[in-house]
Amino acid sequence: MYSFDYYNPTHISFGEGKIAELDKLVPSKAKVLVLFGGNSAKRTGTLDEVKTALGQRDIVEFGGIEANPTYETLMQAVAVIKEEKIDFLLAVGGGSVIDGTKFVAAAALFEGEPWDILLSWGAKVTEAMPFGTVLTLPATGSEMNSASVVTRKEFQAKLSFMSDHVFPQFSVLDPSKTFTLPERQVANGVVDAFIHITEQYLTYPVNAPVQDRFAEGLLQTLIELGPKALSQPDDFDVRANLMWVATMALSGVIGKGIPHDWATHMIGHELTALYDIDHARTIAMILPGMLDCRRDSKQEKLLQYGERVWGISQGTIDERIDAAITKTREFFEAMGIKTRLSDYDLTAASIDEIMTKLEKHGMTALGEKQDVDLAMSRKILERNL
Numbered sequence: 001m002y003s004f005d006y007y008n009p010t011h012i013s014f015g016e017g018k019i020a021e022l023d024k025l026v027p028s029k030a031k032v033l034v035l036f037g038g039n040s041a042k043r044t045g046t047l048d049e050v051k052t053a054l055g056q057r058d059i060v061e062f063g064g065i066e067a068n069p070t071y072e073t074l075m076q077a078v079a080v081i082k083e084e085k086i087d088f089l090l091a092v093g094g095g096s097v098i099d100g101t102k103f104v105a106a107a108a109l110f111e112g113e114p115w116d117i118l119l120s121w122g123a124k125v126t127e128a129m130p131f132g133t134v135l136t137l138p139a140t141g142s143e144m145n146s147a148s149v150v151t152r153k154e155f156q157a158k159l160s161f162m163s164d165h166v167f168p169q170f171s172v173l174d175p176s177k178t179f180t181l182p183e184r185q186v187a188n189g190v191v192d193a194f195i196h197i198t199e200q201y202l203t204y205p206v207n208a209p210v211q212d213r214f215a216e217g218l219l220q221t222l223i224e225l226g227p228k229a230l231s232q233p234d235d236f237d238v239r240a241n242l243m244w245v246a247t248m249a250l251s252g253v254i255g256k257g258i259p260h261d262w263a264t265h266m267i268g269h270e271l272t273a274l275y276d277i278d279h280a281r282t283i284a285m286i287l288p289g290m291l292d293c294r295r296d297s298k299q300e301k302l303l304q305y306g307e308r309v310w311g312i313s314q315g316t317i318d319e320r321i322d323a324a325i326t327k328t329r330e331f332f333e334a335m336g337i338k339t340r341l342s343d344y345d346l347t348a349a350s351i352d353e354i355m356t357k358l359e360k361h362g363m364t365a366l367g368e369k370q371d372v373d374l375a376m377s378r379k380i381l382e383r384n385l
Contacts, residue, residue, distance in 0.1 A: 001208040001257040010144045011170040018172050022053035025170045030088035031058040035101050037065050037093045069100030071152040081108045089131035095140025098133050102148035102166040105129040122161030132170040136177045138243040139189030141250025143171035158269040175240035187335040188280035190226040193246040195283045200255040203368040208258045215254045216308045263366035270357045284337045288329045289383035341385045351381045
């Protein structure tokens with residue numbers, strides 16, 4: 001296991017009715033900008049519940065943050081902060097709203113062109129506004145980490161950044177707020193969390209059994225709970241455990257002291273930016289081919305994954321790896337998420353377009369060993385066509 005530092009200052013308030021805790025969590029004199037996505041926060045009553053919990057605090061609303069938050073929209077929020085003299089941010093929504101709020105928190109105090117936050121992967125961030133979150137869609141783990149992904153429509157670019165300055169001060173997780181989610185969003189959340197785990201787990205062994213066993217347990221829990229989350233939408237225990245799994249998948253714990261991959265995400269981001277396909281669906285259509293094309297470098301962990309997560313222990317090495325990849329694809333399909341580019345009307349010509357963007361954005365050496373070059377990326381895309 002590698003040496004590492006671990007830091008996570010986010011206060012988690014978990015359980016039904018926990019939105020009321022906002023009165024204690026948000027500074028009493030704060031002028032709060034509440035950021036949210038579409039109309040669901042209003043329609044379900046969550047936004048009203050949040051405003052009630054905030055009591056007499058001065059509140060300004062900013063809605064319209066997209067499912068893939070855009071630089072253009074988020075810069076409008078930055079303008080509101082400066083005009084209204086906001087001093088605290090509150091994200092109400094899923095990972096996209098929280099990711100967007102992280103960027104806004106950093107951009108509002110950034111000296112220079114805020115796009116440089118993303119071009120520098122967050123290295124230029126020296127401060128950020130304080131903010132908290134009310135999670136309504138478990139998927140990304142953004143409620144308990146310091147990472148964010150933002151799309152700039154003008155450039156058809158989807159870039160990420162990380163900074164210790166954008167950890168949420170707190171996150172409120174009330175599983176009952178997920179009862180009204182559409183099946184599509186629930187399925188996306190399960191698969192998104194699953195692949196977050198595999199990006200950290202399916203690399204190569206470094207004698208880190210704590211991280212391995214934790215990751216395997218989370219994957220098994222998603223496999224068990226995913227179908228139940230679709231068939232039993234009002235089961236509190238199912239939704240509570242799903243919410244916590246998604247948070248743990250990317251809170252940083254399972255990724256410390258081990259190599260990371262993230263090539264699936266980097267290629268998937270290009271598909272989202274180009275074709276506006278749901279993030280979870282882009283990475284679901286990349287991962288099976290990614291594992292197939294890189295089976296030699298990932299052999300030990302793929303065999304471990306097959307045996308410990310799927311119970312595959314018989315057959316040749318290739319047969320066991322084939323079975324593990326097939327089980328993964330079948331799980332995604334069972335969640336209602338298609339796993340081929342052609343399922344989304346993408347063709348060989350689309351692959352050429354994706355390759356152009358990967359090269360333009362410098363995605364020429366991806367993966368835990370930096371061995372996913374452009375030729376390998378093309379092979380992965382073709383394998384998934």
